Amino acid sequence: MPSPFPGMDPYLEHPSVFPGLHNRLIALLGEALQAALPPPYFAEIGERVWVEVSGRFIEPDASILQSPSQERGGVAALPTRSVPVVVTVPHDERREPFLEIRTTGDSGEQLITAVEILSPSNKTAGERGRDLYLRKQQEVLASRVHLVEIDLLHGGLHTTAVDAKRLHQAVGRCDYHVSVHRSDRFEDFFIYPIQLRDSLPEVAFPLLAGDPDVPIDLQAIFDRAYDVGPYRRRIRYRDASPVPPLAPELHAWAEALLPEEP
Structure with missing residues (x-):
């Protein structure tokens, strides 16, 4: 059974639920890229590790x-x-996966495209995970590496590299978005605006100049993550509310889509 929503499921944005979804999306997106990339490109999973003051009650x-x-x-x-x-x-060790598109050549491996799916820690002020993310973001922007940022969290601070004011001026209000920054178009950000009522888009992942972009259907990735995850058993839609909360008109729309609990 698929998610009751046509695109992103706002009930999966809960801080206790999203980390598992994040990991599944990274793994499945890497799998889809691996199948679609022409040789000698390949997709690899990396990981940020840091220590944060525990949020668990002790x-x-x-x-x-x-x-x-x-x-x-x-x-x-x-x-x-x-x-x-x-x-x-008490402190917790935090781990956050990300994707890299690389290629091999006579001079060894080369990083071509950094791919990030934003997490709650990336969008929360004062979190070590946000500081590390923004540092890497600036390093990538200053390099010859493309940057793809996928934001499926409607709450939290604006974090993708595109300026928030310019983003809203260009596309209006959007619940989620994907930002693609090409290293050969330094001033340009290619934005896929996403509304909660919409399905997730097909995104073009850039490679080296002369090689065509690789299109990946994010909705198919999300549907697969939902299908292999615990969500249809774990999420008691009728007994819960999205965290963070939706705007009143979206909340009413979302409730109309919810399945009847068995």
Whole structure:
């Protein structure tokens, strides 16, 4: 059974759900690119790894250091006010996959196109994942590498490399979008605006000059990710609301599409 929505499913944008979808989309997009790329191009998955303060709820944990004499029931050598309290702040290791289109030649491998599917951490102020993403984005823009950014999150900060004001002036309001920056067209961004009511577009992935772009149907990728994922069992559509919330008119439209729960 497919998603009840014609394109992106807003119920899958929940912070606890989207990471799994993100990983599946990366893997399936890489698979589709691998099948479509002409030799000697190939698609490879990379990964960013960083440490972030844990968002999981953990009972407050504090302890007071004790001297050996205190542990034995003796008199402490230091006054109590000189003994620090240890407060534990748990951290999580975060991993975020991305795609690269590369080619081989006499001089070795060459990175041609960087492909990113934005995650919630990329669009959240203060997140280490956002800082790392923006740093890489600027490095790619300053290089001879193409950049494809796929934003399937209607909430959060604007993060793709295209200027937000110019984007809205050119395409109006859009719920999602894909931004393609070609290294040989430095001032231009090729934008695929996406509305929640629309299916996801076919996107042209650029290669080296002289080689034709590779078209990939993002809707087919999403449909496959939904089909192989846990979403039809996990998402209780009638008992939940999208996170982040939809605008009132979109919420009403979305509710009309929801299936009856068994």
